Amino acid sequence: AQSVTQPDIHITVSEGASLELRCNYSYGATPYLFWYVQSPGQGLQLLLKYFSGDTLVQGIKGFEAEFKRSQSSFNLRKPSVHWSDAAEYFCAVDTGNQFYFGTGTSLTVIP
Amino acid sequence: NAGVTQTPKFQVLKTGQSMTLQCAQDMNHEYMSWYRQDPGMGLRLIHYSVGAGITDQGEVPNGYNVSRSTTEDFPLRLLSAAPSQTSVYFCASTFDRRAGKLFFGSGTQLSVL
Numbered sequence: 001a002q003s004v005t006q007p008d009i010h011i012t013v014s015e016g017a018s019l020e021l022r023c024n025y026s027y028g029a030t031p032y033l034f035w036y037v038q039s040p041g042q043g044l045q046l047l048l049k050y051f052s053g054d055t056l057v058q059g060i061k062g063f064e065a066e067f068k069r070s071q072s073s074f075n076l077r078k079p080s081v082h083w084s085d086a087a088e089y090f091c092a093v094d095t096g097n098q099f100y101f102g103t104g105t106s107l108t109v110i111p
Numbered sequence: 112n113a114g115v116t117q118t119p120k121f122q123v124l125k126t127g128q129s130m131t132l133q134c135a136q137d138m139n140h141e142y143m144s145w146y147r148q149d150p151g152m153g154l155r156l157i158h159y160s161v162g163a164g165i166t167d168q169g170e171v172p173n174g175y176n177v178s179r180s181t182t183e184d185f186p187l188r189l190l191s192a193a194p195s196q197t198s199v200y201f202c203a204s205t206f207d208r209r210a211g212k213l214f215f216g217s218g219t220q221l222s223v224l
Contacts, residue, residue: 009151034211043115043201043215044154051209090153094209098169099144103153 004093006102013081014110021076021105023091032094033074035065036101039087047089050074061085083109113137117202117216124192124223132187132219134202142208143185147171147198148218154201160185192223 005024013019025031032051036044048059055067065076074091086109091102118133136143144159156169160179174196176188185204189196199220203213 004153006153032209032211036213041218043203043217044213045215046212049211092211094211096209098156098159099208099213100156100170101146101154103151 004091004100004102006089006091006105008105009103010106010108012108012110015083016080019076019078019081019085019107021089021091021107023074023076023102024072025074025091025093026072027093027095030067030069031096033065033067034092034094035059035063035074035076036090036092037061037087038090038104044090047076081107081109083111085109115202115204115214115216117200117219119219120217122219122221124189124221126193126223128192129188129190130192132189132200132202132221134185134187134204134216135183136185136202136204136214137183138204138206138214139182140204140206140214141182142206143179143202143204144169144213145175145177145185145187146201146203147196148201149198157187157200189221194223197221197223 003026034049035047038044050057050067088104090104115136141162145157146154148154155171158177160166202216205213
């Protein structure tokens with residue numbers, strides 16, 4: 001069965017520190033991969049996506065993600081976190097039939 | 112463009128009551144979908160539609176019904192509400208699902224007592 005795993009339920013980082021949010025997927029082929037961000041009380045906003053080609057993709061708000069086929073991972077990174085990055089982050093995969101979301105990682109940013 | 116409009120924003124039901132959550136989009140998107148969001152569970156797909164007259168089940172379809180008579184509207188019906196359906200519901204649409212840019216509504220917070 002297809003699945004998306006985000007092993008970190010909650011992460012706390014200091015403002016200015018680097019960030020890495022983990023995402024692993026289970027799927028026979030390479031799916032389309034996405035990261036979304038959800039601010040409190042809001043819907044989801046697309047940060048970035050990977051379809052094929054360069055395995056390091058750049059997104060909005062200074063985020064990037066790296067696809068590693070050997071590890072079935074698509075981790076999200078940011079070199080320097082801002083207080084406004086505090087939100088819930090969701091990894092998602094599109095297998096061609098359905099669009100699956102991970103359980104999310106809640107990010108707290110300490111001033 | 113209004114984007115994806117969901118109504119109501121909040122709703123409280125008693126067990127056994129029925130109701131319809133409304134979702135409308137004005138972007139001529141063929142693909143529309145309903146998700147429920149529960150703490151620690153992420154977003155789970157309830158039903159989706161790839162065009163008017165076409166609907167299909169997602170991960171958690173039981174207890175929900177949908178129809179797609181027009182491109183613009185995709186209502187979600189709870190036929191007999193249960194406390195397990197207490198959740199936040201999101202409608203999402205896109206022109207091309209594989210482009211990944213799902214447009215989300217602002218959500219409906221539903222409580223079933």
